[in-house]
Amino acid sequence: MEKQRSFFKKLFINILFVIISFLALLPIISLLVSSFRPSSELMRQGISLDINWAGMNLDNYEFIFTQAPEYWQWYMNSLIITGLTIVLSLFFSSMVGYALAVYDFKGRNVIFLMVIMILMIPFEILMLPLYQLFIDLNLIDTYFGIMLPLIVAPIAVFFFRQYALGLPTELMDAARIDGSTEYGIFFKIMMPLMLPSFAAMAILQGLSSWNNFLWPLLIIRSNDMFTLPVGLASLLTPYGNNYDILISGSVITILPIILLFIAFQKYFVSGLTVGGVKG
Structure with missing residues (x-):
């Protein structure tokens, strides 16, 4: 009984830390996703987690490295x-x-x-x-x-x-x-x-x-x-x-x-x- 209680306690703590880590990384993930959007779309929608695979590209990074x-x-x-x-x-x-x-x-x-x-x-x-x-x-x-x-x-x-x-x-x-x-x-x-x-x-x-x-x-x-x-x-x-x-x-x-x-x-x-x- 004591081992089960210890197991569920550790499981709860691990899940809690995973959630906290995800929330801490959420702004960085949003920034990373938005960096692949066209600049015109960024001006309309801003930074978000909405992923539009058809509109995502590497143009922003290409612009940085070349221009x-x-x-x-x-x-x-x-x-x-x-x-x-x-x-x-x-x-x-x-x-x-x-x-x-x-x-x-x-x-x-x-x-x-x-x-x-x-x-x-x-x-x-x-x-x-x-x-x-x-x-x-x-x-x-x-x-x-x-x-x-x-x-x-x-x-x-x-x-x-x-x-x-x-x-x-x-x-x-x-x-x-x-x-x-x-x-x-x-x-x-x-x-x-x-x-x-x-x-x-x-x-x-x-x-x-x-x-x-x-x-x-x-x-x-x-x-x-x-x-x-x-x-x-x-x-x-x-x-x-x-x-x-x-x-x-x-x-x-x-x-x-x-x-x-x-x-x-x-x-x-x-x-x-x-x-x-x-x-």
């Missing part, structure tokens, strides 16, 4: 910015979080408190002062200007700090006895132990940078510097909407994030779990 060079320029901009943001953010944020966790120095708690306070402040409040600062630094309409606010992200610093609190300090002491420098301890000993946290933050920071819209919209001036979110949004104008690029381009835009998650999914859950309970 939309600006889309691929936006795509390349997003790839460059996201790739550099992930690398720089993981490097600097991990070092800051690691230092706040394992070193006892004057002002450590004050710095960590400032990180927490910044986490509580909406970006919209900091946006205008940052914009004025970037004008003074002559970083408007540059890759570095887009990336800089995300390079040392407070959420990444907080996460790495929590994860580093669980690292064995005995390894640090042993390495110091062997003559290793503090940089050597971090890069050769501690960083390999932090790989799950790096994988988790790579996904979260990559997703944040890839979908970043408000800050690039504010700081970008030229069409050649548009990222994908800004570029696709620019297709919606009072004078007409280019659905040929907008819908099919949105489908292609999802692919890098899916590949990023597949690449790091092995460590993603364990990295989030360990980083969330330490400290």
Whole structure:
């Protein structure tokens, strides 16, 4: 009796998760189906799950690959910015979080408190002062200007700090006895132990940078510097909407994030779990 109850409980949970997963994927499925419709039909009916096999074709994708060079320029901009943001953010944020966790120095708690306070402040409040600062630094309409606010992200610093609190300090002491420098301890000993946290933050920071819209919209001036979110949004104008690029381009835009998650999914859950309970 107990086994049957356990079986039906697991079956119910599995069915529930399948339904939830389907509902979560429903917008993406609708977008994928709509990307095969003619642009004229999209303007009349919008995005939906209605499948008209006779009217579906690959014209929208053919248009993107043959007649939309600006889309691929936006795509390349997003790839460059996201790739550099992930690398720089993981490097600097991990070092800051690691230092706040394992070193006892004057002002450590004050710095960590400032990180927490910044986490509580909406970006919209900091946006205008940052914009004025970037004008003074002559970083408007540059890759570095887009990336800089995300390079040392407070959420990444907080996460790495929590994860580093669980690292064995005995390894640090042993390495110091062997003559290793503090940089050597971090890069050769501690960083390999932090790989799950790096994988988790790579996904979260990559997703944040890839979908970043408000800050690039504010700081970008030229069409050649548009990222994908800004570029696709620019297709919606009072004078007409280019659905040929907008819908099919949105489908292609999802692919890098899916590949990023597949690449790091092995460590993603364990990295989030360990980083969330330490400290």
